[in-house]
Amino acid sequence: MSGKSLLLKVILLGDGGVGKSSLMNRYVTDCFDSQSFHTIGVEFLNRDLEVDGRLVTLQIWDTAGQERFKSLRTPFYRGADCCLLTFAVNDLQSFQNLGCWKKEFMYYSDVKNAERFPFVVLGNKVDMEQREVGQDEARAWCEENGCCPYFETSAKDDTNVTAAFEAAVREVLAAEDQIGHTLLSSTIDLHGNRKTSRTSCC
Ligand SMILES: Nc1nc2c(ncn2[C@@H]2O[C@H](COP(=O)(O)OP(=O)(O)OP(=O)(O)O)[C@@H](O)[C@H]2O)c(=O)[nH]1
Numbered sequence: 001m002s003g004k005s006l007l008l009k010v011i012l013l014g015d016g017g018v019g020k021s022s023l024m025n026r027y028v029t030d031c032f033d034s035q036s037f038h039t040i041g042v043e044f045l046n047r048d049l050e051v052d053g054r055l056v057t058l059q060i061w062d063t064a065g066q067e068r069f070k071s072l073r074t075p076f077y078r079g080a081d082c083c084l085l086t087f088a089v090n091d092l093q094s095f096q097n098l099g100c101w102k103k104e105f106m107y108y109s110d111v112k113n114a115e116r117f118p119f120v121v122l123g124n125k126v127d128m129e130q131r132e133v134g135q136d137e138a139r140a141w142c143e144e145n146g147c148c149p150y151f152e153t154s155a156k157d158d159t160n161v162t163a164a165f166e167a168a169v170r171e172v173l174a175a176e177d178q179i180g181h182t183l184l185s186s187t188i189d190l191h192g193n194r195k196t197s198r199t200s201c202c
């Protein structure tokens with residue numbers, strides 16, 4: 001295990017009221033407030049953790065989901081290492097808006113290639129009886145939109161919250177390994193000709 005901690009920036013995006021702030025607070029402070037206020041702009045909290053022997057400082061950016069705060073949140077998308085697209089399983093509209101959130105992130109972030117960028121989808125409020133979005137439907141969306149991991153969470157009863165944030169870290173580490181491997185497998189000979197040895201890395 002290397003002593004140096006890797007700083008990773010993850011950003012929570014999703015409709016207002018789906019539970020982004022509650023998920024961040026549950027993960028960092030292990031608290032839940034049933035009367036939380038709408039986020040205005042962005043807030044962030046840090047948490048140190050160890051994932052597969054790697055020390056990581058996770059900087060979690062929580063954004064305002066309400067449309068009126070769009071101009072306050074979009075400047076903070078740049079530099080994100082992972083994006084947590086969040087909806088509430090009892091709010092169909094928030095699920096249907098996932099594609100818009102992914103597009104907004106790609107437009108305002110400095111990410112070039114959506115296919116290789118780590119997204120994780122969170123279906124929050126699974127503690128609630130009345131669901132409007134089925135698990136299969138949500139998993140199908142994730143399959144069709146880049147095969148990203150999907151977690152059903154509850155900030156209220158602490159279901160899958162740690163697992164979701166740790167998965168975000170693993171996605172980033174895996175993406176970095178992938179890029180590192182691809183770079184290694186393409187070499188430039190002394191005459192400057194690019195040679196790529198076709199080694200399959202997965
Ligand atoms: N039952 C239940 N309620 C939740 C859960 N997560 C959040 N809530 C409640 O949902 C409401 C909105 O939660 P927030 O965390 O403020 O939602 P948000 O996504 O940060 O909203 P914006 O800041 O407006 O973007 C609050 O009343 C929370 O207590 C959950 O997992 N289960």
Ligand SMILES: [Mg+2]
Nearest residue numbers: 020021038039
């Ligand atoms: Mg909030």
